Amino acid sequence: MRYSSQVRPISYLKANAAKVLTQLGELREPLVITQNGEAKAVLQDVASFEKTQETLALLKILALGSQEVTAGKVKPVGDVVARLRAKRAPA
Template sequence: MKLSTRIKPISYLKAHASEIVRDLGKTGPALVITQNGEAKAVLQDIHSYEQTQETLALLKVLALGQQQIAEGKVVPLDEAIDRIKTSRRGSK
């Protein structure tokens, strides 16, 4: 994602808000809004936002898994299956 071509000042956003919102998903993944020459906000279409949130959630799960592996908080697959079978038998 090359944001350098998608930078607009806040005055542009104020003058073209409805056009920006309408075209956001078509023209690019995101739009950087500047104020006094500094990047202040990023606008993106809802589909891109949802994809970003899903990706972040998956990365958090992977990081948690890596942490649990590093801490030795894992069991072999066959042992986990045996535990599940034992607990299911006990609940019947």
């Protein structure tokens, strides 16, 4: 996705806030807001934001898992399954 087509100055946002919000919901593309010619903020619809946050959370979980594997903090799946079955078995 190219963000260059979705760049607007802050004055545009001030004058067209309702229109901008409608377009964000329809297009599902982020909008870069500039001030004095510099990118200052990014606006996006709530659904896209939530999806991004979920994706980031999953990536963090994967990174943590990878770090644990590298650090040797893992157990063979067979051992884990056997331990779970032993806990579940009636005494």
